[in-house]
Amino acid sequence: MKNNLFITFEGPEGAGKTTVINKIIERLQQHNIDVLGTREPGGIEIAEKIREVILNPAHTAMDERTEALLYAAARSQHFFEKVEPALKAGKHVLCDRFIDSSLAYQGFARGIGIDEVLSINEFAIGKRMPDITLYFDIEPAVGLARIHAHNEREVNRLDNESLLFHEQVRKGYYEVIKRYPNRIKIINADQSIEEVVEEVWNILRMLVVQK
Numbered sequence: 705m706k707n708n709l710f711i712t713f714e715g716p717e718g719a720g721k722t723t724v725i726n727k728i729i730e731r732l733q734q735h736n737i738d739v740l741g742t743r744e745p746g747g748i749e750i751a752e753k754i755r756e757v758i759l760n761p762a763h764t765a766m767d768e769r770t771e772a773l774l775y776a777a778a779r780s781q782h783f784f785e786k787v788e789p790a791l792k793a794g795k796h797v798l799c800d801r802f803i804d805s806s807l808a809y810q811g812f813a814r815g816i817g818i819d820e821v822l823s824i825n826e827f828a829i830g831k832r833m834p835d836i837t838l839y840f841d842i843e844p845a846v847g848l849a850r851i852h853a854h855n856e857r858e859v860n861r862l863d864n865e866s867l868l869f870h871e872q873v874r875k876g877y878y879e880v881i882k883r884y885p886n887r888i889k890i891i892n893a894d895q896s897i898e899e900v901v902e903e904v905w906n907i908l909r910m911l912v913v914q915k
């Protein structure tokens with residue numbers, strides 16, 4: 705296995721990805737491990753601008769293919785400007801969402817097709833895939849309730865989709881996991897934050913710290 709890893713975090717809204725990534729980065733830094741945290745869509749100026757366009761709650765007329773292409777465009781810019789240079793510099797990269805989000809949300813839940821969305825993404829980033837993906841599994845209703853209860857971030861256009869849509873997203877992730885069973889590990893995200901952090905740490909510690 706390579707020395708440094710490209711690790712992605714996936715899951716429905718409010719699953720706890722951002723919260724846990726921040727805590728894991730702190731722990732890795734305490735072990736003097738060189739790590740970069742980033743997110744999709746976004747992470748760099750151009751991709752953050754694309755994010756604003758995609759997630760603006762006023763953009764209800766956005767066509768699903770436009771949406772899929774914008775996510776892929778943001779991914780291409782972010783990957784080649786930020787992720788790949790960090791990996792080449794020997795850092796571990798922890799990324800909040802990546803290609804599996806497109807496969808689950810646009811490919812499955814929007815109904816474009818997983819293979820079609822995969823091919824758009826192959827144009828954007830070639831065959832590049834994460835080394836390991838941690839999928840945070842949670843009932844969409846529980847995740848959405850967390851977001852509405854805590855009010856820590858603005859509710860965006862995707863959050864505003866129906867519960868049925870978010871349930872389709874979860875089913876989409878299950879389809880994606882069937883395709884990539886070795887890469888994607890399932891995390892039970894319906895536990896306390898501390899328990900989720902421990903579950904993630906136990907996986908990453910083996911790969912990143914104890915080598």
Ligand SMILES: Nc1ncnc2c1ncn2[C@@H]1O[C@H](COP(=O)(O)OP(=O)(O)OP(=O)(O)O)[C@@H](O)[C@H]1O
Pocket residue numbers: 715716717718719720721722723724850851854855856893894895896897898900
């Ligand atoms: N295990 C947990 N139990 C209860 N609340 C949690 C848990 N994990 C995160 N939260 C809270 O839920 C909210 C959403 O968490 P967070 O932003 O980390 O989720 P996320 O998966 O990154 O969401 P999204 O992808 O929708 O941005 C935050 O207010 C966070 O404090």
Ligand SMILES: Cc1cn([C@H]2C[C@H](O)[C@@H](COP(=O)(O)O)O2)c(=O)[nH]c1=O
Pocket residue numbers: 717743744745775801802803805806807809810862863
């Ligand atoms: C990368 C990516 C993301 N999405 C969706 C998933 C979320 O609803 C938003 C991002 O918001 P977050 O608070 O940063 O999780 O975008 C998507 O549909 N397709 C994608 O490829």
